[in-house]
Amino acid sequence: MNKRKIILDDRRYLIFYSFKDAGTGQKPAPARRRENRDAENKRGRRKS
Amino acid sequence: MSELRWHPILEEWVITATHRQNRTFLPPDDYCPLCPTKPGAFPTEVPAEDYEIVVFENKFPSLRNPAPKPSVEETGLYKVRPAQGICEVVCYTSRHTGTLTDATLDEMRNLVDVWADRYRELGSLDFIDYVLIFENKGRDIGVTLFHPHGQIYAFPYIPPKPQRELESALKHHNRTGRCLFCDIMDEEKRDGRRIVAENDSFVAAIPFFARFPYEVYIFSKRHHQSMLTFTVEERGDLANILKVVLLKYDNLWGMSLPYMMIMHQAPTDGRDYGHYHYHIEFHPPNRTKEKLKYLAGCETGAGSYINDTVAEEKAAELRAAEPSTENGTFLRLDG
Numbered sequence: 001m002n003k004r005k006i007i008l009d010d011r012r013y014l015i016f017y018s019f020k021d022a023g024t025g026q027k028p029a030p031a032r033r034r035e036n037r038d039a040e041n042k043r044g045r046r047k048s
Numbered sequence: 049m050s051e052l053r054w055h056p057i058l059e060e061w062v063i064t065a066t067h068r069q070n071r072t073f074l075p076p077d078d079y080c081p082l083c084p085t086k087p088g089a090f091p092t093e094v095p096a097e098d099y100e101i102v103v104f105e106n107k108f109p110s111l112r113n114p115a116p117k118p119s120v121e122e123t124g125l126y127k128v129r130p131a132q133g134i135c136e137v138v139c140y141t142s143r144h145t146g147t148l149t150d151a152t153l154d155e156m157r158n159l160v161d162v163w164a165d166r167y168r169e170l171g172s173l174d175f176i177d178y179v180l181i182f183e184n185k186g187r188d189i190g191v192t193l194f195h196p197h198g199q200i201y202a203f204p205y206i207p208p209k210p211q212r213e214l215e216s217a218l219k220h221h222n223r224t225g226r227c228l229f230c231d232i233m234d235e236e237k238r239d240g241r242r243i244v245a246e247n248d249s250f251v252a253a254i255p256f257f258a259r260f261p262y263e264v265y266i267f268s269k270r271h272h273q274s275m276l277t278f279t280v281e282e283r284g285d286l287a288n289i290l291k292v293v294l295l296k297y298d299n300l301w302g303m304s305l306p307y308m309m310i311m312h313q314a315p316t317d318g319r320d321y322g323h324y325h326y327h328i329e330f331h332p333p334n335r336t337k338e339k340l341k342y343l344a345g346c347e348t349g350a351g352s353y354i355n356d357t358v359a360e361e362k363a364a365e366l367r368a369a370e371p372s373t374e375n376g377t378f379l380r381l382d383g
Contacts, residue, residue: 001161008095014104016096017165019158 050110051118052204054127060208063131065110072108074192077144081107082195084142094139100155101162102139103200109135111201113175132175134202138162144195147185147304149294151196153381156287163311164275164283170202171316178203178210178315186306188333188340198309206315213312214324221323229325233267242363245292246377249285252293254363259353261335261362262300264293266328273314273324288381293330296369301337308332 004016052061072081081093094102105112111133122128140148140159151159163181170179183198184191206214220228236242236253244252244264252266266289272278278286297305308331314321335341335356347353367373371381 001158001165003165006095008093008104010107012105012107014094014102016099017101017103017158017162019100019154019161 049119050112050116050131051120052129052131053120054129056125056127058208061129061205063110065108065131067108072192074194080144080193080195082137082139082193082197083144093137094142099139099142101141101158103136103162103166104139106135106137106199109133111135111203129204132204134170134173134176134200136166136170136200136202138166138181138198138200140196140198147196147294147298148183148198149291149298149304151291153287153291156291157284160275160283160287164278166200167274167313167316168276170200173202175204176202177317178206179313180207180210181311181313183307183309185309186304188306189308206317210312210315214315214321217323217325227271227323227325229267229327230271233269241360243377244296244363244366245289245373245379247285247289247292247380249282250289252289254359254366256359258359258362259355260331260333260341261355261357262297262305262330262332262366263359264330264366266290266293266330268326272326273321274326275313290328291381292371292373292379295371296366297330297332299370300365303337305332305334 002018004018006014006016008014049064049066051064053064054060055062075081079090083092084094084096084098085092086097093104093107096102111131113132113134115130115132118128118130120128138159140151141155143150148156148159167179167181170176180201180203181198182201217228220226220231224231232255233251233253236255237251239256242253242255244254246252249269250266251269252264254263255265266286268278268282268286270282272282275283275286297307308329310329310331312327312329314324314326333340333342341356367377371379373379
């Protein structure tokens with residue numbers, strides 16, 4: 001879920017909520033650290 | 049003029065908001081203020097050509113921040129306070145026609161996330177003690193705009209009905225050591241006749257004590273005080289059971305059933321409300337397809353409701369309505 005807040009002319013706020021490309025709300029998988037990625041590249045990726 | 053006036057007989061606040069007399073009233077479709085602003089067309093409340101869900105401060109709020117100074121001086125008997133709070137409008141979709149029933153499951157799931165976010169953000173404000181998420185649907189309820197939308201009132205105090213629920217829940221907890229709402233849900237499940245639908249995380253029922261013929265409560269099976277502790281699965285299950293109940297309502301008589309939908313969560317005043325329990329209430333005014341239940345002399349004057357029906361029969365009607373849960377109330381919509 002992404003939020004974008006703007007202020008209208010009469011000082012009221014308005015928030016756009018968008019979900020496209022925002023995933024399911026679950027936490028994204030943590031990015032693999034470079035050293036792990038390099039090690040995986042050396043030994044080849046395992047199939048899940 | 050806008051202020052809180054104390055009702056010393058009922059011991060509750062009354063909100064005066066005289067500017068609301070001038071709010072937009074059933075405008076033609078081309079001038080809907082909740083639609084996106086199309087190029088060359090009149091500017092609506094939403095300065096964008098499209099949107100998924102938008103939330104904005106109500107142009108005609110009952111409560112506002114900062115609140116204007118009250119227009120009258122208080123006396124020893126008549127207390128007055130600024131009507132400080134926030135009133136938001138939640139536009140469910142950029143599509144002008146249709147209702148929340150037409151939302152896809154994904155859209156409903158997104159709305160659940162928005163509701164949770166608004167509860168968290170508004171509830172975190174130091175002057176907000178209670179966040180009420182609700183929807184008034186249909187001309188018979190008195191809506192002034194037909195674009196699918198709900199509202200949120202962030203109060204500087206706990207309103208009387210949630211306050212009464214909190215007190216009875218605390219009394220029950222002190223007496224039994226158990227949650228009043230968990231016990232109600234258990235009793236409804238044990239009896240079974242008033243259950244309308246069920247999934248892994250929620251139960252929908254017309255409870256034993258219903259005051260309106262088709263008054264459905266949705267209870268979380270787990271003992272939550274608010275949406276903030278829902279798991280991802282529970283948020284999905286809430287979207288699912290909401291869709292089931294709304295479809296049943298509209299299929300009951302083949303018409304879009306008016307209702308008030310009200311979400312009750314714990315106050316946000318920083319106190320512990322572990323004895324309270326998250327739930328949603330639906331109050332449709334219809335007692336038949338053509339006839340409405342009015343809050344007349346007995347209800348308004350005595351606060352005592354007369355229900356012309358019994359919950360067991362009305363729940364059976366809703367179970368039979370599509371999507372049918374007649375042969376077991378457990379139903380999960382897909383897609």
